[in-house]
Amino acid sequence: MNHYSLILPQMKQEDLLKGAVERIVADDSLHAKWLNSLSMMENTGARKISKYEHPVHTGIVVLKHAAEEARHAYYLKKQIEKLGKNACPDYSYPYLLAPVESHHYLNMLDVEACRYLKNKLKLEGRALKHGAYLLVTYAIEVRADMLYGIYQEALTKVKSRVNVKSIIAEEEGHLEEMQKMLVVFHPQWEKLAKDICEVEDRLFVAWIKAI
Numbered sequence: 001m002n003h004y005s006l007i008l009p010q011m012k013q014e015d016l017l018k019g020a021v022e023r024i025v026a027d028d029s030l031h032a033k034w035l036n037s038l039s040m041m042e043n044t045g046a047r048k049i050s051k052y053e054h055p056v057h058t059g060i061v062v063l064k065h066a067a068e069e070a071r072h073a074y075y076l077k078k079q080i081e082k083l084g085k086n087a088c089p090d091y092s093y094p095y096l097l098a099p100v101e102s103h104h105y106l107n108m109l110d111v112e113a114c115r116y117l118k119n120k121l122k123l124e125g126r127a128l129k130h131g132a133y134l135l136v137t138y139a140i141e142v143r144a145d146m147l148y149g150i151y152q153e154a155l156t157k158v159k160s161r162v163n164v165k166s167i168i169a170e171e172e173g174h175l176e177e178m179q180k181m182l183v184v185f186h187p188q189w190e191k192l193a194k195d196i197c198e199v200e201d202r203l204f205v206a207w208i209k210a211i
């Protein structure tokens with residue numbers, strides 16, 4: 001594949017996201033729901049990592065990751081207070097943007113990654129869980145870098161009191177950790193990661209269009 005065919009869709013996605021984020025940040029009620037939706041997705045991520053954790057063989061990297069994703073969910077929720085008291089008390093549908101697509105995004109990514117690893121590498125059981133954790137997390141971290149970067153730019157531009165700089169720093173760390181673990185996981189990890197990122201792309205575009 002040449003570079004142009006990769007760059008163009010990427011730029012289109014960034015424009016799509018920028019447009020959506022600028023529209024959202026300009027409206028406190030939409031902005032609160034956006035923060036709440038991101039908080040819900042971070043929390044779902046934290047819960048998925050906790051579910052993946054082995055009861056005995058769990059090291060500091062995974063513990064750190066689970067703790068930080070849970071912190072992101074809490075931190076985003078706290079930011080909502082800056083936009084209005086009790087704007088979004090929980091994750092029920094009226095307090096989320098594109099609730100169905102937001103849930104669908106994470107769940108389908110998991111389902112598709114498992115199916116892919118079963119078919120392609122014939123993995124099952126613990127090995128399947130481990131592979132899916134690495135690839136799904138990798139794809140999400142690539143997206144998080146893009147999404148939080150564009151979001152923070154929009155926040156800075158309007159001098160918003162909301163900020164996500166501490167999340168950006170931690171997501172960059174996660175991406176590096178996932179890369180290190182993927183290298184150990186499989187010699188062709190780059191091809192596997194690329195395939196899952198393509199699945200993620202499709203789900204992300206559906207999500208952002210719904211938002």
Ligand SMILES: [Fe+2]
Nearest residue numbers: 042069072171
């Ligand atoms: Fe996160």
Ligand SMILES: [Fe+2]
Nearest residue numbers: 069141171174
């Ligand atoms: Fe992360």
